[in-house]
Every structure is written in C-alpha cells, then in structure tokens.
Amino acid sequence: MAANPQKLKKVKEFGRRDILMSMALVPDSPRLLAGSFDFNVYEFDFEAEKPEQPKRELKGHRSYVTGVALTESHIVTASYDRHMIWWDRESGEQTKRVRAHDKWLRGVEVSPDGKTLASVADDMVARLWDAKTGKPLHELRDHKPMTPHHYPSMLFCCAFSPDGNVLATGDKVGQVCLWDVKTGKLIKTVESPKCYTWDPRQRRHSIGGIRSLAFSPDGKTLAVGGMDQVGNIDHLGGKARFELFDWQNGKSVHDYQADKFKGLVEHMAFSPDGKWLALGGGDNGGLLIFFDLETKKEIKTEKAPMHIHEFAFSADHETLYAVGHNKIALYELKD
Amino acid sequence: MSSAKRKTFCGSPEHTLSRRAFLGAAAGVAAAPIAADMTQLDVLQESALAGELKKRQKHCILLWLAGGASQLETWDPKPGVETGGPFDKIKTNVPGTHISELLPKMSRRMDKTCIIRSLNTRDGGHGGGAQLMMRGRKDEPNLVYPDLGAVLAKELGRADSKVPDYVEFYSQTEGRSSARLTPGFLGARYAPVKLYEQMSPPNMSLPKSVDADDHAARAHLRDFMSRRFAAGRKSSALESHADAYARITGLMSSRDLFDIEKESKQARLRYGPSQFGQQALMARRMVEAGVPFVRVSRAWWDSHGQNFETHLELVSELDHVMSTLLDDLDERGLLKHTLVITLGEFGRTPRINASLGRDHFATAWSCSLSGCGIVGGAVYGKTDAKGEKVVDGEIGAGELFATIYEALGIKHDKEYHVGSRPIPLVNPGIKPVRDVLT
Structure with missing residues (x-):
C-alpha cells in the first residue's frame, strides 16, 4: 500500500494548553518528541492507553524549544534560550549543553546519515556539529544581520539534501544559501523575496520570511516555503506560498500561492517518490496542502484544527503527525 | 570670537550675535521665559544664556x-x-x-x-x-x-x-x-x-513671485487694514484672525527649526x-x-x-x-x-x-x-x-x-x-x- 493524499483523514486530535513548536518522530515506533513553548520537551506514545499524556518530560531549556532532532544515541534540542542540549535517548539525562548561538535558535536538523547536525539562529549564523560529540565543525556565514530597512534579520530554517552533502538555510528577507557540508563553503544562493513583506508607509515594519525548506528526493529541487506578500501586516494575511528552485542552476521553476489558505508554510516534506509535496502551517487556523509536482495542481487541501508548526510522516508515509497551537493531530493517508 | 564664524540658527549674517543683540536678548530673557521668536534662538548658541533659558521652561x-x-x-x-x-x-x-x-x-x-x-x-x-x-x-x-x-x-x-x-x-x-x-x-x-x-510644514518659503520686502509690505498693509476694521469692534474672531497671521509669520521665520x-x-x-x-x-x-x-x-x-x-x-x-x-x-x-x-x-x-x-x-x-x-x-x-x-x-x-x-x-x-x-x-x-x- 502507498500513501495517498487524496485519502487524507484525521484520525486523532489531542488538545493541549501549550504551543508545540517542533517535533521529531522516533523511528519504528509510535512515539513522538515535541518541543514546547513552556520550555519543555515532551514524549508522547500513541499506543499508550492515554496517548495525550506525555510519557516523559525533558526539562532544561529556558525558552521556547524550537528544534528537536534524533541521532543514534541522543535527542538534540534547540531553543530560543540560545542553547542546544543533548539528551540520552534512553535515560533522558542531559549529557551535553552548549551555548550554540548568540541569539534565538530557530531550529536544528540532523543529516540523513545521522552524523551531522545543523543549527540556525537569529545571529544569522548556521553551524554544523558532530552529532555524536557535539563538536563544532563549521560556521556558515553569509546571511546579512540586518534587513535592507535596518532592522534585525532572522534565520528561520535549514534542510539537508538527501545525500547529506548540501545544507540549505533560509532567512527573513528571502535569501537561501546552499552550503557544502564537508567544507562549510557557500555553493550558491537563490532568492525568494516575495516571502518578505516590508510595509514602508502604512505600518512601517515587516512580516514573513522563509519558514521552511525541503529538498526533493533526487536533491535537484529545493522547495522554499513561507507566505506571499501581505497587505495588512498586523496579521498572517498573505497567501500560503512555496517556490520551487532548480537550485544548482539558480532558477525558480514554480511559484505557488494557495487560493484557499492564508498564513505561513511552516513545514514541508516531499513524498518518497518525489511526486508530491506536503505543506503545513497556517494563520489563526491551520492548513495542510498536498501538491502534485507533475501537474502543478493541488491534490488535497485540508483545514487543520490548529496552526501547524511542524509535521512528520511515518516511515511508510501512511500516517502524518502534526504539532502546533494547543493541539496534536494525526492523519492517515492510506489508500 | 569671530562673529563671522559663529554658527547661527538660520545662518544669516543678520542673525549673528552682536554685543547689542546679546544685551537686548538678555534683557528679553529677564522679561520672558522663552524665546519669543526664532531670531532670538540665535542667542541659544550662547551657553550661559541658553542655560538660563533652559532653566525656565518645561x-x-x-x-x-x-x-x-x-x-x-x-x-x-x-x-x-x-x-x-x-x-x-x-x-x-x-x-x-x-x-x-x-x-x-x-x-x-x-x-x-x-x-x-x-x-x-x-x-x-x-x-x-x-x-x-x-x-x-x-x-x-x-x-x-x-x-x-x-x-x-x-x-x-x-x-x-x-x-x-x-x-x-x-x-x-x-x-x-x-x-x-x-x-x-x-x-x-x-x-x-x-x-x-x-x-517641515509646507509653504514655509515665500513664493518666487514675492520677495521679502514685498511680503513685509503686504503684511504691513494687512495689519493696517485689520486694525482699522477692528477699531471699535470687539470680536474674538478678529483677534484670532490677527493671531493666526502672526503665528504663520512666526512659523515662516522658524523654517530652520524644521531643517x-x-x-x-x-x-x-x-x-x-x-x-x-x-x-x-x-x-x-x-x-x-x-x-x-x-x-x-x-x-x-x-x-x-x-x-x-x-x-x-x-x-x-x-x-x-x-x-x-x-x-x-x-x-x-x-x-x-x-x-x-x-x-x-x-x-x-x-x-x-x-x-x-x-x-x-x-x-x-x-x-x-x-x-x-x-x-x-x-x-x-x-x-x-x-x-x-x-x-x-x-x-x-x-x-x-x-x-x-x-x-x-x-x-x-x-x-x-x-x-x-x-x-x-x-x-x-x-x-x-x-x-x-x-
């Protein structure tokens, strides 16, 4: 059986008091680790009698937990408190705590082989780390610290290519940098400026930025997610948006704006065969969109029960786990 | 101190500080809590006097x-x-x-x-x-x-x-x-x-067709006619009218304030x-x-x-x-x-x-x-x-x-x-x- 987005169906939904900002699925298990705005990391077991009750809590951060990554031996978390913490996967004990950046960490990702971690933060630096030892490997600097309008910029997200050789990083004003993971050298930049709305007149500040990145399974296409230009920047009122790049040639190959949904595309994932792309995010409400990359049409759109901050598929892609504002939701995509 | 080099508010030579102007302005300070118009602001360049003024107004x-x-x-x-x-x-x-x-x-x-x-x-x-x-x-x-x-x-x-x-x-x-x-x-x-x-407010400068002398003459004529019209009349509207002109004239003399x-x-x-x-x-x-x-x-x-x-x-x-x-x-x-x-x-x-x-x-x-x-x-x-x-x-x-x-x-x-x-x-x-x- 293959995952079929057209069969998308919500099967469970759990209410929570907190906002879950990040997550990682434990491979080959019904368990999920989620980073919360209450500074904790929670582990949920969806086969437990009361799956809504966390199986364990990891306490150690001092601000929102915005990134969760799993290595062979550790849970690695990133937070606005500027720290990364390595937790033993079995015992939940902290084994390493590092002040990783000078400003908010926006996320942490693990390479496909599990050996390298990448962190991004509002100090506009991306860092590569040895996943096992926590040793810093490279410091990646090219994103500008200030926007063209003299305000602090932000570095929201990163993604490894499927072969683990390239890291993409995306910032507030729409610049994507592509880095050679082995050398730490900048390979290429691409621009998606529509993600950034600067209102020079009516409200005189900005909103938006690149909020999600994903490589296609063949590594040739890079999806860049965010929100289209906004009229009223008081709200997440722009159309949910992503842009596809043939990144090696620096070419934009498709630009999508959702007709039905407004808000940020907070997370994206390609199907294993590269035929569709899943998007999650939202404004005050939530969105899930499945997009056919051959026909360039929506396969399925779904109003999610909450603004989704992150989601992940089970190994067979037949179950989707999403976390976000006050909720966890599970969907099935079984044919 | 060379008066030619002294920085004045509007930069005009007429407003550089002479001894007479200083004494006159100082007397003004004694009588008034703040500068009455922008010409007096030249005096603000003088630190002692400026200090005296600053103490007076909130x-x-x-x-x-x-x-x-x-x-x-x-x-x-x-x-x-x-x-x-x-x-x-x-x-x-x-x-x-x-x-x-x-x-x-x-x-x-x-x-x-x-x-x-x-x-x-x-x-x-x-x-x-x-x-x-x-x-x-x-x-x-x-x-x-x-x-x-x-x-x-x-x-x-x-x-x-x-x-x-x-x-x-x-x-x-x-x-x-x-x-x-x-x-x-x-x-x-x-x-x-x-x-x-x-x-700065719009229209702070005179139109090209009106020079300063012409502007002053017009103001004088308007003032003369207003006074004649107001003679024997008691009206807050008339006072307000004259006051508005005086304030506009003051604003125009203050253009450097907005620069x-x-x-x-x-x-x-x-x-x-x-x-x-x-x-x-x-x-x-x-x-x-x-x-x-x-x-x-x-x-x-x-x-x-x-x-x-x-x-x-x-x-x-x-x-x-x-x-x-x-x-x-x-x-x-x-x-x-x-x-x-x-x-x-x-x-x-x-x-x-x-x-x-x-x-x-x-x-x-x-x-x-x-x-x-x-x-x-x-x-x-x-x-x-x-x-x-x-x-x-x-x-x-x-x-x-x-x-x-x-x-x-x-x-x-x-x-x-x-x-x-x-x-x-x-x-x-x-x-x-x-x-x-x-």
Missing part, C-alpha cells in the same frame, strides 16, 4: 507607540510563564528592576526612567483607547476635552511665541485617524502643527537611520528651541500576528532611539526640564494567539516616564504572575495625566472655564501618583 516629548506595544516585551516582562513569551528579562542599573531583554540600552538608563506597570484603562479599541490616552478622560456628549499636547501648549507655551507650541510627527498612516489630536474646548490656537508627509540638515552629521548618525530616530532628533531640536510639546508617533505596533518578530524590530528601534534621546537631552541640560513619555492606546494580551500574536489589552499594561519631575528608577504598580491583572497600584488614564501635569509643574486640579462652567484638568477626585514625582 517641555514634554511623547513617544506615541501607536497600535499598542506589548508591556510583556518592554517594561513588564514575565519570562517562564505561559503568557510570558520567549524573551528573557535583564537586569538594569536600578537594583531589583528588570525589563525585557529587547531593551539593553534602556537597561543602562533606568535610573532616569520610571515605569508604571499598573495601567487599567478599560478601553481596548484603537479609537477609544487613543482618545482616552491622549485626553486623559472620555469626552462628554457636548464637551470635547483638549488632548495632552493642547493642554501643555497652553500651560507651557507663551502667548506671543512664534515658535510652535505643539508639533506632531506621524508619518505612518495606520492609526493616524484614530489617534487624531484635538485642542477640544481650548480652540484651534492650541492645535498641533502636523508633520505627516515631511519634516534637520542643520543638525550635525554626527547627531544624525547617533539617532540612527530610522525615520523614528530622525524624528526624535527633530523633537530634541524643537524642545531646545522652546517648543513645549512634541509628539513623535511610531506606528504600528498592532501585532495580532507574529508579535515577537514585530517586537524584535520595533522594540530594538525604540531602545536605540529612546536611549539616544535621553542621553542627548541630558548632555544638553534639558532632561531635567523635559518629560519623555512612552505611551500608546493600550498594551497587548498576555494570551498568545494561534498566529503567535498578541491582541488588544487595556486591563494591565505599562508606560514609562523619564526626566522632568520624575523619580528615576521608580517602578510603580504590579501585575500578577501571568500579567493578566493589576494587583497593586492600579491607575487609569486620569491618574496618569494628573501625574504628568504635576511632573511638569502644573497643578492637576487647575481649572479652565467653558462659559461659566469650571473644567478641571483631570476629573474631580483624581490624584497623581505621588510616589513617582520628585
């Missing part, structure tokens, strides 16, 4: 945070609770006082600033909230109260001053109409000079590249020249979505601009005579919405007062652990206004009259917050 600069800044991301941080948001609190140079980490520069200047953390103003609408927080009370059906600037223009300005009494910067368009200023029952004499589209290019490059760089920063510099320039009240509006803080990113931008800017302004005023000996206020129409909800925004909240929010008449380092009032309600020292707009008036040396229970009806500056029974007043 001023107010209102940094109007239009749209509603979050108290939790500025003056009343609550890190570690579900309403607190992601920003940490930092120590200040006042032991025991913490403010948001977004205000690192202000954290080193809190000894000059008082925080009020206990505003409960009960109006969470932009229009109603802005009117309330600019007038200190709600209008009555048949009575429009003057706003803060109009009252201070009347109380701190000088009747024959040709320098504007009341200047407003509001360059963004959002909220401009809801925060509209009014002199209310004080009348148009105390309406602000509005600087929306540019830094930011007259400030040094160093001063402009110091305030930073933002529009807000440059307007704050202009406010300092105006206060130094004798303008009693300047509102510098910075819209738009209405962060229903992405509150934290918005505040990262706007509070960082506020931190730089406000700290620079306080330093600059202090270095020029003006801070102890100038009250700097940060205020908006309300604060923002402790609850964080699904767009990671905060909504309107008038129940428990904060403002700051720095400088003139204020106990630096004071913190007045307290909110509960989540910032949801005031638990100590609750005050409304009236008490805040009474405090502002007293800080500027104006009795809060002073009365005006509308017809025969006495109208106190604040509603009867309202008291200032004495704890924060020197």
Whole structure:
C-alpha cells in the first residue's frame, strides 16, 4: 500500500494548553518528541492507553524549544534560550549543553546519515556539529544581520539534501544559501523575496520570511516555503506560498500561492517518490496542502484544527503527525 | 570670537550675535521665559544664556507607540510563564528592576526612567483607547476635552511665541485617524502643527513671485487694514484672525527649526537611520528651541500576528532611539526640564494567539516616564504572575495625566472655564501618583 493524499483523514486530535513548536518522530515506533513553548520537551506514545499524556518530560531549556532532532544515541534540542542540549535517548539525562548561538535558535536538523547536525539562529549564523560529540565543525556565514530597512534579520530554517552533502538555510528577507557540508563553503544562493513583506508607509515594519525548506528526493529541487506578500501586516494575511528552485542552476521553476489558505508554510516534506509535496502551517487556523509536482495542481487541501508548526510522516508515509497551537493531530493517508 | 564664524540658527549674517543683540536678548530673557521668536534662538548658541533659558521652561516629548506595544516585551516582562513569551528579562542599573531583554540600552538608563506597570484603562479599541490616552478622560456628549499636547501648549507655551507650541510627527498612516489630536474646548490656537508627509510644514518659503520686502509690505498693509476694521469692534474672531497671521509669520521665520540638515552629521548618525530616530532628533531640536510639546508617533505596533518578530524590530528601534534621546537631552541640560513619555492606546494580551500574536489589552499594561519631575528608577504598580491583572497600584488614564501635569509643574486640579462652567484638568477626585514625582 502507498500513501495517498487524496485519502487524507484525521484520525486523532489531542488538545493541549501549550504551543508545540517542533517535533521529531522516533523511528519504528509510535512515539513522538515535541518541543514546547513552556520550555519543555515532551514524549508522547500513541499506543499508550492515554496517548495525550506525555510519557516523559525533558526539562532544561529556558525558552521556547524550537528544534528537536534524533541521532543514534541522543535527542538534540534547540531553543530560543540560545542553547542546544543533548539528551540520552534512553535515560533522558542531559549529557551535553552548549551555548550554540548568540541569539534565538530557530531550529536544528540532523543529516540523513545521522552524523551531522545543523543549527540556525537569529545571529544569522548556521553551524554544523558532530552529532555524536557535539563538536563544532563549521560556521556558515553569509546571511546579512540586518534587513535592507535596518532592522534585525532572522534565520528561520535549514534542510539537508538527501545525500547529506548540501545544507540549505533560509532567512527573513528571502535569501537561501546552499552550503557544502564537508567544507562549510557557500555553493550558491537563490532568492525568494516575495516571502518578505516590508510595509514602508502604512505600518512601517515587516512580516514573513522563509519558514521552511525541503529538498526533493533526487536533491535537484529545493522547495522554499513561507507566505506571499501581505497587505495588512498586523496579521498572517498573505497567501500560503512555496517556490520551487532548480537550485544548482539558480532558477525558480514554480511559484505557488494557495487560493484557499492564508498564513505561513511552516513545514514541508516531499513524498518518497518525489511526486508530491506536503505543506503545513497556517494563520489563526491551520492548513495542510498536498501538491502534485507533475501537474502543478493541488491534490488535497485540508483545514487543520490548529496552526501547524511542524509535521512528520511515518516511515511508510501512511500516517502524518502534526504539532502546533494547543493541539496534536494525526492523519492517515492510506489508500 | 569671530562673529563671522559663529554658527547661527538660520545662518544669516543678520542673525549673528552682536554685543547689542546679546544685551537686548538678555534683557528679553529677564522679561520672558522663552524665546519669543526664532531670531532670538540665535542667542541659544550662547551657553550661559541658553542655560538660563533652559532653566525656565518645561517641555514634554511623547513617544506615541501607536497600535499598542506589548508591556510583556518592554517594561513588564514575565519570562517562564505561559503568557510570558520567549524573551528573557535583564537586569538594569536600578537594583531589583528588570525589563525585557529587547531593551539593553534602556537597561543602562533606568535610573532616569520610571515605569508604571499598573495601567487599567478599560478601553481596548484603537479609537477609544487613543482618545482616552491622549485626553486623559472620555469626552462628554457636548464637551470635547483638549488632548495632552493642547493642554501643555497652553500651560507651557507663551502667548506671543512664534515658535510652535505643539508639533506632531506621524508619518505612518495606520492609526493616524484614530489617534487624531484635538485642542477640544481650548480652540484651534492650541492645535498641533502636523508633520505627516515631511519634516517641515509646507509653504514655509515665500513664493518666487514675492520677495521679502514685498511680503513685509503686504503684511504691513494687512495689519493696517485689520486694525482699522477692528477699531471699535470687539470680536474674538478678529483677534484670532490677527493671531493666526502672526503665528504663520512666526512659523515662516522658524523654517530652520524644521531643517534637520542643520543638525550635525554626527547627531544624525547617533539617532540612527530610522525615520523614528530622525524624528526624535527633530523633537530634541524643537524642545531646545522652546517648543513645549512634541509628539513623535511610531506606528504600528498592532501585532495580532507574529508579535515577537514585530517586537524584535520595533522594540530594538525604540531602545536605540529612546536611549539616544535621553542621553542627548541630558548632555544638553534639558532632561531635567523635559518629560519623555512612552505611551500608546493600550498594551497587548498576555494570551498568545494561534498566529503567535498578541491582541488588544487595556486591563494591565505599562508606560514609562523619564526626566522632568520624575523619580528615576521608580517602578510603580504590579501585575500578577501571568500579567493578566493589576494587583497593586492600579491607575487609569486620569491618574496618569494628573501625574504628568504635576511632573511638569502644573497643578492637576487647575481649572479652565467653558462659559461659566469650571473644567478641571483631570476629573474631580483624581490624584497623581505621588510616589513617582520628585
């Protein structure tokens, strides 16, 4: 059986008091680790009698937990408190705590082989780390610290290519940098400026930025997610948006704006065969969109029960786990 | 000292300081609390005399945070609770006082600033909230109260001053109409000079077809005819008409006041590249020249979505601009005579919405007062652990206004009259917050 987005169906939904900002699925298990705005990391077991009750809590951060990554031996978390913490996967004990950046960490990702971690933060630096030892490997600097309008910029997200050789990083004003993971050298930049709305007149500040990145399974296409230009920047009122790049040639190959949904595309994932792309995010409400990359049409759109901050598929892609504002939701995509 | 090299306000040789001009102006100082027109401002270049002038007049600069800044991301941080948001609190140079980490520069200047953390103003609408927080009370059906600037223009300005009494910067368009200023029952004499589209009022220069002599001759003729017409007549409209001409003439002679290019490059760089920063510099320039009240509006803080990113931008800017302004005023000996206020129409909800925004909240929010008449380092009032309600020292707009008036040396229970009806500056029974007043 293959995952079929057209069969998308919500099967469970759990209410929570907190906002879950990040997550990682434990491979080959019904368990999920989620980073919360209450500074904790929670582990949920969806086969437990009361799956809504966390199986364990990891306490150690001092601000929102915005990134969760799993290595062979550790849970690695990133937070606005500027720290990364390595937790033993079995015992939940902290084994390493590092002040990783000078400003908010926006996320942490693990390479496909599990050996390298990448962190991004509002100090506009991306860092590569040895996943096992926590040793810093490279410091990646090219994103500008200030926007063209003299305000602090932000570095929201990163993604490894499927072969683990390239890291993409995306910032507030729409610049994507592509880095050679082995050398730490900048390979290429691409621009998606529509993600950034600067209102020079009516409200005189900005909103938006690149909020999600994903490589296609063949590594040739890079999806860049965010929100289209906004009229009223008081709200997440722009159309949910992503842009596809043939990144090696620096070419934009498709630009999508959702007709039905407004808000940020907070997370994206390609199907294993590269035929569709899943998007999650939202404004005050939530969105899930499945997009056919051959026909360039929506396969399925779904109003999610909450603004989704992150989601992940089970190994067979037949179950989707999403976390976000006050909720966890599970969907099935079984044919 | 060579008079040719001396820097004058307008730069004209006629306005360089001669011994006679100095003595004449000095005599003027003895008789009048502030410069009567911009020609006297040349005298401000002389430090002793400037110092004498500065001691006499009080001023107010209102940094109007239009749209509603979050108290939790500025003056009343609550890190570690579900309403607190992601920003940490930092120590200040006042032991025991913490403010948001977004205000690192202000954290080193809190000894000059008082925080009020206990505003409960009960109006969470932009229009109603802005009117309330600019007038200190709600209008009555048949009575429009003057706003803060109009009252201070009347109380701190000088009747024959040709320098504007009341200047407003509001360059963004959002909220401009809801925060509209009014002199209310004080009348148009105390309406602000509005600087929306540019830094100076339009038509400050003579048209090309009219030279200065021609302009003076026309003014003389108009004055002659007005006096003849007014002879034997008693009308406030006639007086107002003549007064308006006199003020326009004064404004036109003040054109250098509105020219930011007259400030040094160093001063402009110091305030930073933002529009807000440059307007704050202009406010300092105006206060130094004798303008009693300047509102510098910075819209738009209405962060229903992405509150934290918005505040990262706007509070960082506020931190730089406000700290620079306080330093600059202090270095020029003006801070102890100038009250700097940060205020908006309300604060923002402790609850964080699904767009990671905060909504309107008038129940428990904060403002700051720095400088003139204020106990630096004071913190007045307290909110509960989540910032949801005031638990100590609750005050409304009236008490805040009474405090502002007293800080500027104006009795809060002073009365005006509308017809025969006495109208106190604040509603009867309202008291200032004495704890924060020197």
